[in-house]
Amino acid sequence: MENPQHASLQASGLSCFRDERLLFSDLSFTVNAGEVLLLEGANGSGKTSLLRILCGFREADTGEIYWCGSKIADSSYYDDMAYVGHADGTKKELTVLENLKFALALGSAGKYSIEQALDKVQLAGFDDNPVHTLSAGQKRRLSLARLLITHNLLWVLDEPFTSLDRQGIKLIESLMAEHIAQGGMAVLTSHHDLSMADLNLKRIHLQACQ
Numbered sequence: 001m002e003n004p005q006h007a008s009l010q011a012s013g014l015s016c017f018r019d020e021r022l023l024f025s026d027l028s029f030t031v032n033a034g035e036v037l038l039l040e041g042a043n044g045s046g047k048t049s050l051l052r053i054l055c056g057f058r059e060a061d062t063g064e065i066y067w068c069g070s071k072i073a074d075s076s077y078y079d080d081m082a083y084v085g086h087a088d089g090t091k092k093e094l095t096v097l098e099n100l101k102f103a104l105a106l107g108s109a110g111k112y113s114i115e116q117a118l119d120k121v122q123l124a125g126f127d128d129n130p131v132h133t134l135s136a137g138q139k140r141r142l143s144l145a146r147l148l149i150t151h152n153l154l155w156v157l158d159e160p161f162t163s164l165d166r167q168g169i170k171l172i173e174s175l176m177a178e179h180i181a182q183g184g185m186a187v188l189t190s191h192h193d194l195s196m197a198d199l200n201l202k203r204i205h206l207q208a209c210q
């Protein structure tokens, strides 16, 4: 990404069917550097399906996604984005440290070292613990550490507050505010109402069509 200040994610005319049921149609939006898009909607309205389309795990039935003006397949999109989904994306038999080293080897270095990131997400001292021994909230914190040690302009987060205690929720909110203040962007789903008044927040409310 040559000029991160001008980064933008644009979706145009997206639609998605699941088992012949239309989840959404003709959905268009733009997220620019420094902005957060919050996807809201009832259970089953299609939020995760939309995130999976944005991450390239699934194709939209119609429409196109652009990163900085180019179709995502023709851009640096996959180098510039990171996804944290329902599953925490870690290897359970490896230790916390091994997982983070693995993530770092696959991406480019972010602004936090592994040690700093573990400290930030309050997992300092858990370096040598196999991931399967961590609690659900600790696993979620580990997936946040993964975001911090790698360089990604766009964070795509599916229900990032799940399993987190009150302090953990505040932690994500502050990490996201920091990311956005530095010109990053985020697309997330949440049933938790974001209390981030100073964020440049856009909202899309999905309502299942049929």
Ligand SMILES: Nc1ncnc2c1ncn2[C@@H]1O[C@H](COP(=O)(O)OP(=O)(O)OP(=O)(O)O)[C@@H](O)[C@H]1O
Binding pocket: 018, 019, 023, 041, 042, 043, 044, 045, 046, 047, 048, 049, 050
């Ligand atoms: N792999 C799949 N195969 C078939 N249908 C699916 C699949 N995954 C999701 N669906 C269906 O698509 C619809 C939308 O699911 P999705 O997970 O996108 O909703 P959501 O808005 O994220 O819901 P929640 O708030 O419960 O997480 C649901 O009716 C679901 O049953």
